[in-house]
Amino acid sequence: MGTIRYLEIADALRAAILAGEYAVGAQLPSESDLATRWSASRGTVRQAVATLAAEGLIGSRQGARRIVLRHERRHSFGELNSFAQWAEGLGQEVTSRFLSRVRRPATAEEAERLALAPDTGILAVVRLRLLDGEPTMVERTAYADWVAAAVEALPDDVRSVMDSLANESGIVAHYGEHLIDALGAGSEDARLLEIRRGSPLLRQRHVSATATGRPIEWTDDRYRAGSVTFSVSNSAVTTPLERRTGEG
Amino acid sequence: MGTIRYLEIADALRAAILAGEYAVGAQLPSESDLATRWSASRGTVRQAVATLAAEGLIGSRQGARRIVLRHERRHSFGELNSFAQWAEGLGQEVTSRFLSRVRRPATAEEAERLALAPDTGILAVVRLRLLDGEPTMVERTAYADWVAAAVEALPDDVRSVMDSLANESGIVAHYGEHLIDALGAGSEDARLLEIRRGSPLLRQRHVSATATGRPIEWTDDRYRAGSVTFSVSNSAVTTPLERRTGEG
DNA sequence: GGAGCCAACTTGTTCAGACAAGTCGACCCC
DNA sequence: GGGGTCGACTTGTCTGAACAAGTTGGCTCC
Secondary structure (H helix, E strand, C coil), X not given: CCCCHHHHHHHHHHHHHHCCCCCCCCECCCHHHHHHHCCCCHHHHHHHHHHHHHCCCEEEECCEEEEECCCCCCCCHHHHXXXXXXXXXXXXXXXXXXXXXXXXXXXXXXXXHCCCCCCCEEEEEEEEEEECCEEEEEXXXXXXXXXXXXXXXXXXXXXXXXXXXXXXXXXXXXXXXXEXXXXXXXXXXXXXXCCCCCCEEEEEEEEEECCCCCEEEEEEEEEECCCEEEEEEEECCCCCEEEEECCC | CCCCHHHHHHHHHHHHHHXXXXXXXXXXXXXXXXXXXXXXXXXXXXXXXXXXXXXXXEXXXXXXXXXXXXXXXXXXXXXXXXXXXHHHHHCCCEEEEEEEEEEEECCHHHHHHCCCCCCCEEEEXXXXXXXXXXXXXXXXXXXXXXXXXXXXXXXXXXXXXXXXXXXXXXXXXXXEEEEEEEEECCHHHHHHHCCCCCCEEEEEEEEEECCCCCXXXXXXXXXXXXXXXEEEEEECCCCCEEXXXXXX
16 A cells, blocks of 8 residues: 555565565665666665664665665554553553542653643553553553643543544654663552562653654653563664663 | 765754754754755755654654754764763763683573574673772673684773774674663672662663674673663654563 | 635655765686 | 785765645635
8 A cells, every 4th residue: 555665665675574585694685676676766775775774674884785684573653652552462461450540730850851831730640551461560651731631531441542642632642762771669569560669670761742842741661570671773873772871 | 074965964953953053842944945055955965864863853744844852962883882982971980890701602592692503602701890980780791703712812901892893803893782671680790789689670681793794792781770771762753662572 | 703725835755867985706816 | 725906786975856745824705
């Protein structure tokens, strides 16, 4: 359906790589070769391979053929931003338990992350997420004032808040920033996740923003150790990952 | 210096953004505008802004001007792959203590990550890294057989192994993959980092590879909780970050 | 005043061609 | 065989042009 030429080519190449048609370390056909096969210009083919390079599937060096770096597919933006979407892709059953959903003034940090004036009213939601019945993650989300009403209008048992927001209100996340670190479970975390206080947790804090850069939500997700791993690939040309000190 | 046109333009734009010439949320000049100013074609300008977009500095939507998303600079590939390079950029003093450096057969996991035959001899190095005198991270590295000799030839007090490898032997890392999760400190971790056993640690495992995709090293770095945070930014177009279950 | 429409503007996609710069294997010479 | 040179090949950079698709603000009309 993608009538966009370079995505068509990228999809076909990706499928071929995933199907094992090209082994890891193998060379891809040359750009002019691909251009001929697809009756496209070399510029279009370059855009296609650039897409795959950004996904970390292939690498390149001037003068030498492009090489296949790995076979696995990268997750989509949606799967990263939505726990429900991610778990579904894995074929695991997700359930969630609402613990609280209240309006309150934003804390200093929340106000800054959401680019709001101090003490602006936000919607604070705490949820426990279970994977196949196992308590896996505690999610504490602060929704910006301008989306609070839309979120409150959603039913309690909504599968994915971000999905519903997109469909019902046209509020779509385009950008995200993620801070990842480790910490010991507090007493509330410990009780909810059924682990001992002080047990290691993997924390992912992230902010989602619209296409215009307006922050939508700021969340603090805490995973039981061993339940999830984050993966990032990078190259000398693009480095999306960054290491920071302390509280980021 | 950079005789490469699009990088010149990207550098100038990045500098302007970092200098605060454009506020967060502000619009950048249009592409044709920039093309005229720099007497370049629009294609070249697009390559420049694509660079900044990949760095997460600016966003875009078809039909609307590009907007500034953030001001901070992203770290370089070297700063991410080398603990020493990273800490230096922060102005903190790095010291490291060698704990062991032995040749031994690769474990099953090491052999797979390094794309070696099972039981191939690798060079295993354990180092304790201190930041301003504070024990911060335990690093366990397995160097592939074909780089082992070059690593052994380096002096014990080398500041950065990867830096030295590049300079001395021409072995340069081009690609990396990182797995991030949390776990409790084992007894050795606890002793070295001067924390209690079971205390939360942030673990970053990563493999570095050459331009041809050949794995160089596989390391397991464990940071004391609170000492570092990883940061990743993404967008609907490029998602370098991925969430996985369990042991990745 | 409000709703809807339109026109100017801006980014997205594609093309064809050109030259620079780096890689790699074949070939030659010693 | 070893080593160096060279040429074919391949990716990197850049141009100029054209049309598609989406945004935005202003204008008209009710």
